[in-house]
Amino acid sequence: MTTHTRVRRTPWGDARFYIGIAxxxxxxxxxxxxxxxxxxxxxxxxxxxxxxQGEALSSSDFSVVDVSLGAASEGYLSPQDLAAGQIATRSMAEGELLSSAAVGDAADARTTTLVVESSVGLPAGIEPGTVVELWQAPPLDEGFDEPRILVADVTVASLVKTESMMAQDHPAVELVIDRSDVSDVLSAITGGAALSVVPMGSR
Known part of the structure; x- marks a missing residue:
């Protein structure tokens, strides 16, 4: 009777062994x-x-922090990336990291700022960075017409401080306004319209 001897393979002689190790x-x-x-x-x-939005960016307005962002780090500015002539293309809160999408050249800016007096005072909570609507009530022969929105979605740049008694009744704010809306706002101011600053969502 013929006996067949089984050849035992060693693990290192099998290609699957090396693939597994790899x-x-x-x-x-x-x-x-x-x-x-x-x-x-x-x-x-x-x-x-x-x-x-629209404010000139300066290194003095920022601190340098070390953060772990992984691949997303390319979307944020390091200290050497901030150059003269750059502005904020949107408002940024204190503590926010400076992203490249929030920075643009001043020469390409589509916004400017105008100082506006509010005829009815300022609501509580109005501060730089607050997004508001600018309302107007056009003048009539007697009194004013119904209020209506003059410019929607504008940003408060600063609160204008003055010592005059009139300013206490008609506080002024500096607003970031799209250049395409400047003419309408100036016309309302020179035309004697009663202007009001209204926070978004407070109607």
Whole structure:
């Protein structure tokens, strides 16, 4: 009777053994890369105060902080990225990281600022960075017409301080206004309209 002897394969003689080792090594390497990336930080700029849309950006308005952003770090500005002639293209809250999307050149700005007196005082909570609507009541021969929105979605740049008694009854604010709306606002001011600053959503 013929006896067949089974040849026992050694593990290192099987290609699947080496493929398994390679997969384990790649898995360990991938985990190491992810952990190492999460630990790495980059210096970026953080706003020390509220910055309004259209305002010129200065290094004195920011602190340098080291944060871990991973691949998203390319979307934020480091200290060497901030250059002269740059402005905020949107308002930024204190403590917010400066993103590249929030920075533009002053030459390309579509907004400007105008000082407006509110005929009915300012609501509580109005401060730089507050988004408001500007309402007007056009003058009539006697009194004023019904109030209506003159410009929607504008931003308060600053509260204008003055010592005059009249200013206490008609406080003034500096508003960031789109250049396309400047003519309408100036016409309302020179035409004697009663202007009011109304926070968004308070109607």
């Amino acid at each position: 997969l384990v090594a790649l898995s360990i390497l991938g985990v190491w890369l992810i952990v190492n990336a999460s630990r790495s930080t980059v210096p970026v700029l953080r706003a020390d105060r509220t910055i309004t």
